[in-house]
Every structure is written in structure tokens, then in C-alpha cells.
Amino acid sequence: MSLLELKEIIAAQQRRLSEQPKSLPDDLxxxxxxxxxxxxxxxxxxxxxxxxxxxxxxxxxxxxxxxSDTYLQSRQDNYIYVRAKNNAxxxxxxxxxxxxxxxxxxxxxxxxWKEIYTDTGSNVSPFAAVAPHAVSVASExxxxxxxxxxxxxxxxxxxxxxxxxxxNPKPQQSTPLDMAAFNANPLWASTNTCLxxxxxxxxxxxxRLTTESTPQASGTYLITLDVKGCxxxxxxxxxxxxxxxxxxxxxxxxxxxxxxxxxxxxxxEPAFDAYISLYIYTDDMKKVTQAELTFTSSYQARSxxxxxxxxxxxxxxxxxxxxxxxxxxxxxxxxxxxxxLKLCVGGR
Amino acid sequence: MSMIFxxxxxxPDDLYMHKSDSCYKHMHGLPxxxxxxxxxxxxxxxxxxxxxxxYTNWALRTRRFTAGIELNVRIVASNNxxxxxxxxxxxxxxxxKDYLSFTSHWQEVRTYSGNILSDFGTVAPGQRILAQDSFxxxxxxxxxxxxxxxxxxxxxxxNxxxxxxxxxNLEKLxxxxxxxxxxxxxxxxxxx
Numbered sequence: 001m002s003l004l005e006l007k008e009i010i011a012a013q014q015r016r017l018s019e020q021p022k023s024l025p026d027d028l029x030x031x032x033x034x035x036x037x038x039x040x041x042x043x044x045x046x047x048x049x050x051x052x053x054x055x056x057x058x059x060x061x062x063x064x065x066x067x068s069d070t071y072l073q074s075r076q077d078n079y080i081y082v083r084a085k086n087n088a089x090x091x092x093x094x095x096x097x098x099x100x101x102x103x104x105x106x107x108x109x110x111x112x113w114k115e116i117y118t119d120t121g122s123n124v125s126p127f128a129a130v131a132p133h134a135v136s137v138a139s140e141x142x143x144x145x146x147x148x149x150x151x152x153x154x155x156x157x158x159x160x161x162x163x164x165x166x167x168n169p170k171p172q173q174s175t176p177l178d179m180a181a182f183n184a185n186p187l188w189a190s191t192n193t194c195l196x197x198x199x200x201x202x203x204x205x206x207x208r209l210t211t212e213s214t215p216q217a218s219g220t221y222l223i224t225l226d227v228k229g230c231x232x233x234x235x236x237x238x239x240x241x242x243x244x245x246x247x248x249x250x251x252x253x254x255x256x257x258x259x260x261x262x263x264x265x266x267x268x269e270p271a272f273d274a275y276i277s278l279y280i281y282t283d284d285m286k287k288v289t290q291a292e293l294t295f296t297s298s299y300q301a302r303s304x305x306x307x308x309x310x311x312x313x314x315x316x317x318x319x320x321x322x323x324x325x326x327x328x329x330x331x332x333x334x335x336x337x338x339x340x341l342k343l344c345v346g347g348r
Numbered sequence: 349m350s351m352i353f354x355x356x357x358x359x360p361d362d363l364y365m366h367k368s369d370s371c372y373k374h375m376h377g378l379p380x381x382x383x384x385x386x387x388x389x390x391x392x393x394x395x396x397x398x399x400x401x402x403y404t405n406w407a408l409r410t411r412r413f414t415a416g417i418e419l420n421v422r423i424v425a426s427n428n429x430x431x432x433x434x435x436x437x438x439x440x441x442x443x444x445k446d447y448l449s450f451t452s453h454w455q456e457v458r459t460y461s462g463n464i465l466s467d468f469g470t471v472a473p474g475q476r477i478l479a480q481d482s483f484x485x486x487x488x489x490x491x492x493x494x495x496x497x498x499x500x501x502x503x504x505x506x507n508x509x510x511x512x513x514x515x516x517n518l519e520k521l522x523x524x525x526x527x528x529x530x531x532x533x534x535x536x537x538x539x540x
Contacts, residue, residue, distance in 0.1 A: 150488075
């Protein structure tokens, strides 16, 4: 059977299914595409290369009205969210979303599906307990990685499962999927998307931004990017989630001289955890042969906090008084551990 | 973490991948270190008769890299120490040519059993050996890639992958006997 014939069969199955009445499970479910020709699953939300700052609230709010109209950007991390509705008359707990990417013509072969991980490095994104008939957005952001080969496009496949992998396990088979049954199953949804190519080169690096889980770790942090060896390029920093006040962790700048430092302040709660992507955009790879990007997050202490810490003997007393006016304490840590921390003063 | 590369002058007292001179380098007047031919990376179509019959000839000069073709890749190493070495492993990556300097762009290649590493077993002094498992490599496009082989120990101490936030020094990387880099467009090398 040729690929063309297979495609025709799948299209016919899709047309037939779209005419059938839907039977929903007594559980969380994903909606299927409205128009089989377009193949969109409104519950797989592609945000492109910029994360949605307030995705839990926003995707809940527009559940009935909107689907993503964004394509994947090649050579960049792409942020994807999965949402679902509870069809049961009681709350559902311990439910998770999983996401896979398959090359456009290979969706019927589950062994070729590539697992997409979340910004915490997990292959599942948990739902909080979902009230009856409520909409919920899986809590972690899926990151479609920048290194995915540039093909004509991908099918993104979302799966609703439980933590024990019993509700709806991934098919383990060496024969092609029964696409009619697969498309009719509301615990699965798929959407086709293309990869939009970028002009020039994009060099990607990454890091994590985390804070301690102790209450003292809450506060303002200075996030800086020290850029060396890439004059004439543009650099960008993006966090997979916004800061605790909803401000997107993101800055983008042209590098016109060596040794530039970029940065901004962000409010972070204890146990904050985001995946940080650093990009260099260049028209010529020769400009980045010596590139070095150093990402730093510094706890921005209030001046009386530092003064108190010095008075209590928690940190060395020979720090210049300037420190009280503009002090950053590297790394987030409770004050009781300050003795081991480095205090950086002024002008950083 | 600092980058440690072993100099070209010193073969480590450990497993290493041997180097060979490059005809491509001489043809194009490239620097002495510009040897992206990696004779220790053996790559053949998975259905090749050489794979099925076992490797009888180490110097396989007919490597071809066509996109979409499943390649069976094996890594050869020798033990330069005067004691047996165990817990040594090989890893394999590929990267588009322009992105070689950036380890974050290196894509891991897995073995046929799905592991990211292939064990050498115990290697006697002076012994030349193939890592036990083959890597399964399918290059996605017909463009120029580098295939990168790494020798490391199971604890990731001997030769960790360099950190990803800076461009690496390609000259040092290429001179290291614990790294081997193959240019898929010009995979040819000279044998004595």
C-alpha cells in the first residue's frame, strides 16, 4: 500500500468519524478536531517559541472559544500546553498528560513517536484534582526541543493517562495503529503542525533557574546574562514560566561590544523552577566561535536585611557600607547560611 | 566545570581512539589538526554484508552517509595502559556541521537496545576492541554532519561532555584521543 493510499484511507476514516456522535469517557477527555481537513486538536495548545505567561488561567478561560493558531518554530524550543475537561460527575485525581511528536506520515507507528518532556524534565505533566465538568490545564509546560530535525512537519499527539499508567497506556505494537479507533478515543488527540524555518543561525544553550524551598528564599532576584565573544549577534534569554508576579522572564538584545551584561529583576517564590533557554541569533557562525554566555541569578537583599545579617555575625563585618545600599547575595539561600555566601556589592 | 582535553602529544594511559591523517586536509591546505575522518568510527548500512559477517578488516574506507538510511555504527578503541581497563564506555552524537562548537546541539545516538552508551567490557593492555553494542544512526537530511564518538567511564569522570554554555575549542577537541570526529561529507583517510 502506498503512502498516498494510506493518507486517503485515513482521510476517509476521519470524515466518517467526524460525522459519528461522540461518546465521552467518565473521566478527563480531549476534544478532537472540528474540521478533519485541518486536523486541529484545540486542547493541544502550541504557544510557539514564547511561553504563555498565565497559561493556566488563560487556557481555562478560552476553552470554549479558541484554539492555538501558532506553528512550531524550527531551531528553537517551542512551548506546548495540554488541557482537558472532566466528564465525570465526581472529581478526578492523579491524572496526567503526555505528549509525543511523530513525523507527519508516521503517526500510525507508535514506536516512532518521540516523547516530549516538560520544562522540569518529566515525561508527564500532572493535572491538579479536576472538579466535575471542570476544565483543567496540565500544570507543567511541554518543551518541543530545538534539536528536533527540520522535517516537513510533525503530528503532536496528546494522551490522557493516570499516574499508574493503567487508564490509557501508550500502544505497544509493531503493526500500524487502527487510526479510526485511535481518532475516536477521547483520551487521545493529535494535531498536525509545520516547522517554520528561521533565517540565519540560532545557537541554543540552556540552564535552570531554581530557588530553595525555604520561605526565606522568597524575594527579588537579579537575573543577568554575561555575554562574551559574540559581537554583532543578538542574544535572548527566555524562561519556560513567568516569575511569581506574572512577569515573563525574557530579554532580547543586540550585542554591540564584547563583555556586555544584560539583566532584569524578577520576583521568585520559594521552590520556583523554570527552564531557561539562551539563544544567540547570528548571520554568520564565525561570529560565535568564542561565544560564552554566563547566566547568573542573585538574591537581591534589602539593605536592612544585610545590615541585620552583619550585626548578627552571619556574614563578615568588613563589607563596605555600599553593600547596604546595593547588595546582591549570590544564589538563593536562607540567611542562616549566609556565612558561606559571596556578597557582591555595587554596580553589578 | 572546566574542560579537560588530552593533548595530541600524549596518548592517555587508558582507552583511546587512534587518529589518521586526512587526504581532504592536505587537498585543501587546512590546519594540521583538521582531521575529521575518525577511523575509529565504523559506519555501514545496517543490512551491509560487512556487518553480517563481522568486522574482519579494521580499515574500512568505504563509509557512505546517506540521509534516511539506517547506519550501524561501532566504535573501536585501544588500551594504552599497562593494566586491564574496565567500566569504559563509548557514546555517540551527531550534529550539523555549523553547530559542532556547541555541545547543546549535539544529538545523542542510541544503541539498538535503546541505551545512550555502549560498554567496552574489560580491555587487556594493548588490546584493540569494538564497543559491545552498535549504535543505530539515521541522519535526517542530506546535509553535512559531524559524527562524534566519546570514550568515557561509567562514572562520567574520565571525559565528561563539555558544558553547553560556551563554544568549545575545536582544535583541542579534535586533538584529544578520547574524542573522535567524523565529517560525513569527507570521511576519507590515509592508511599506511
